[in-house]
Amino acid sequence: MKKESSESSYHTSVLLHESIEGLHIQPNGIYVDATFGGGGHSKEILKQLNEKGKLFGFDQDEDAKQNAPKDERFTLVQANFSELKRFLRLHNAIPVDGILADLGVSSWQFDTAERGFSFRFDGPLDMRMNKRGDKTAADVLNEMNADDLQKMFSTNGELRNAKTLANAIVEVRNGKAFETIADLLTVCEANRIGERHKYLAQVFQAIRIEVNDELGALKKLLEQSAEVLKPGGRLAVITFHSLEDRLVKNFMRHGNFDEEPVKDFYGNIEKKFKLITKKPIEASDKEQKENSRSRSAKLRVAERI
Numbered sequence: 001m002k003k004e005s006s007e008s009s010y011h012t013s014v015l016l017h018e019s020i021e022g023l024h025i026q027p028n029g030i031y032v033d034a035t036f037g038g039g040g041h042s043k044e045i046l047k048q049l050n051e052k053g054k055l056f057g058f059d060q061d062e063d064a065k066q067n068a069p070k071d072e073r074f075t076l077v078q079a080n081f082s083e084l085k086r087f088l089r090l091h092n093a094i095p096v097d098g099i100l101a102d103l104g105v106s107s108w109q110f111d112t113a114e115r116g117f118s119f120r121f122d123g124p125l126d127m128r129m130n131k132r133g134d135k136t137a138a139d140v141l142n143e144m145n146a147d148d149l150q151k152m153f154s155t156n157g158e159l160r161n162a163k164t165l166a167n168a169i170v171e172v173r174n175g176k177a178f179e180t181i182a183d184l185l186t187v188c189e190a191n192r193i194g195e196r197h198k199y200l201a202q203v204f205q206a207i208r209i210e211v212n213d214e215l216g217a218l219k220k221l222l223e224q225s226a227e228v229l230k231p232g233g234r235l236a237v238i239t240f241h242s243l244e245d246r247l248v249k250n251f252m253r254h255g256n257f258d259e260e261p262v263k264d265f266y267g268n269i270e271k272k273f274k275l276i277t278k279k280p281i282e283a284s285d286k287e288q289k290e291n292s293r294s295r296s297a298k299l300r301v302a303e304r305i
């Protein structure tokens, strides 16, 4: 079953103008859209580039290809952004002037039942952004031990009853392996505490982060951004939950993922970025009303020193 999309039905870009403004685009520069998706942000970047400018759009989902603009300044890289540096080197594109990342899944992925991202539909327990990825949501639920499941639910989903849910999953799968969203919903319904929508959103977020190693990939993207950006180049990142935002905030502030700055051999602080946004930018009331997905969005921008 193959759905067709138009650019606007694929995904509505979040914080579009704020993020493009944050990039402070040099018309003949080289830019990276690390999360191409429906191509909304890329389209705006291309508008601001002259004929010498270049844009590389990364997306690990082959479905995003259908949105690639026919523009010779644009190159689509179907790969994980954790391999940013390797692919840019391959294209002879280092150093770059700016990198944008708009994290998470697109509406297209979320609204396609067979991708398995949403508890609104039944479908396979998949949740892979890269359809050729080797670990599905079913694999996580059927193979991870109870301790790791608990850790995943409490760290990635901030569930208050992570242990109860983890043990219930192990008990259920001893009878029959998890295959569908319905299988997961049955065990969630029997063990949920608090409001249904919130609980399910937390469970699904936790599994999705694990399946796609989202935090691991983000760390690699941030580290490699510092290596490929030229001095004065900008990094703009839009996050949708606190785990992502904390990594971005600490990295932009301190050059590492901890709360403390990195010190060199002599005890000097090695700053990699100057903050352009001291506090994250959030969507306007108007945008939040028009696009509920923008409600949790936070944009941070920093400049490579």
Ligand SMILES: C[S@@+](CC[C@H](N)C(=O)[O-])C[C@H]1O[C@@H](n2cnc3c(N)ncnc32)[C@H](O)[C@@H]1O
Residues within 6 Å of the ligand: 011, 012, 013, 014, 034, 035, 036, 037, 038, 039, 040, 041, 042, 058, 059, 060, 061, 064, 079, 080, 081, 082, 102, 103, 104, 105, 106, 107, 129, 217, 218
């Ligand atoms: C929120 S959407 C981006 C939407 C886009 N900014 C737009 O305006 O249409 C995120 C996209 O990034 C992709 N993505 C997420 N994590 C990725 C990763 N680690 N590597 C490559 N692509 C990734 C997803 O497949 C998805 O298409």
